[in-house]
Amino acid sequence: EVQLVQSGAEVKKPGESLRISCKGSGYSFTSYWITWVRQMPGKGLEWLGRIDPSDSYTSYSPSFQGHVTMSADKSISTAYLQWSSLKASDTAMYYCARQTPNLENALDVWGQGTTVTVSS
């Protein structure tokens, strides 16, 4: 079964760092880009950016460039999203999703989401 499994919920304080993960299985991890999507409480979907796990090339949304960092470890089929200094406004659900070239780069497989809560 093709799936993306994300790390568990996190509760952090403003200014702290955080890294969440997204592990792929059931497919060739390096053949598909991984996209990260944010959903703030009660709000819609926002694209943060994407990473090519084969070479760790990244493309960020201008809205998130410089505030988050995407990385990947292809040896363990895992992508990461990290923050060096969290803000309260980072409180949200974060999803990873697989981008599939033969479906015109649609996001066809999604992780279950990781809830990040930033509060003092």
Add this chain to the structure above:
Amino acid sequence: QSVLTQPPSASGTPGQRVTISCSGSSSNIGTNYVFWYHQLPGTAPKLLIYRNNQRPSGVPDRFSASKSGTSASLAISGLRSEDEADYYCAAWDDSLSGLYVFGTGTKVTVL
């Protein structure tokens, strides 16, 4: 950040047909494929439509979509209670260095 505009809500009774619109611009819908996702309460989004009007395996043919110019639409026919969810259109945007943009989202309620 949303550059694709959708109506905030739509509703219908079981068996009815509901249509959701998605308005964009020449740099996104006007040039690139449109995708549709739905999100059931408390769950991750799921792909409904790719390449403007194609359904992935497993998506019922009650869901159909079209695109014209800088707008797109999703239709749900034979509405069922399990269709109550949030629906999002999406497209790649050429004006923003390959940014993927989502619509504002439409909440579909089955009355």
